[in-house]
Amino acid sequence: MGEQEALTQIKKDIEANPVCLFMKGTPESPQCGFSAQVVQILNSYGVKYHAVNVLADYDVREGIKKYTNWPTIPQLYVKGKFIGGCDITSEMHRKGQLAPVLEAAK
Numbered sequence: 028m029g030e031q032e033a034l035t036q037i038k039k040d041i042e043a044n045p046v047c048l049f050m051k052g053t054p055e056s057p058q059c060g061f062s063a064q065v066v067q068i069l070n071s072y073g074v075k076y077h078a079v080n081v082l083a084d085y086d087v088r089e090g091i092k093k094y095t096n097w098p099t100i101p102q103l104y105v106k107g108k109f110i111g112g113c114d115i116t117s118e119m120h121r122k123g124q125l126a127p128v129l130e131a132a133k
């Protein structure tokens with residue numbers, strides 16, 4: 028895709044989708060356990076989200092890590108704000124902190 032184009036696309040996806048997940052694979056077929064876990068959590072809320080498969084484009088995979096200066100995938104964004112990866116999302120879910128965040132994005 029090209030580095031600059033990838034960053035533009037990333038920004039667009041995050042701004043256009045109230046809940047946006049950068050993951051490995053697709054929600055139907057996650058290619059990594061960390062991504063699968065976040066998909067499972069989001070699905071448990073029945074929330075609508077846009078998923079970007081970083082394995083489909085190397086520049087998106089690298090670009091999303093630069094975008095928030097966060098070294099890993101998955102990455103969850105709600106209303107344009109970075110929420111976290113698998114650990115943070117799981118912890119928030121466990122503590123009941125994710126529901127209000129997702130509710131605000133409806």
Ligand SMILES: N[C@@H](CCC(=O)N[C@@H](CS)C(=O)NCC(=O)O)C(=O)O
Nearest residue numbers: 059061098099100101112113114115
């Ligand atoms: N502890 C991380 C687990 C995610 C993780 O370690 N991801 C790795 C392996 S899938 C990663 O994205 N590495 C960089 C890459 O594959 O480009 C989290 O909470 O999200």
Ligand code: FES
Nearest residue numbers: 051058059060061
């Ligand atoms: S792809 Fe190996 S840990 Fe995620």
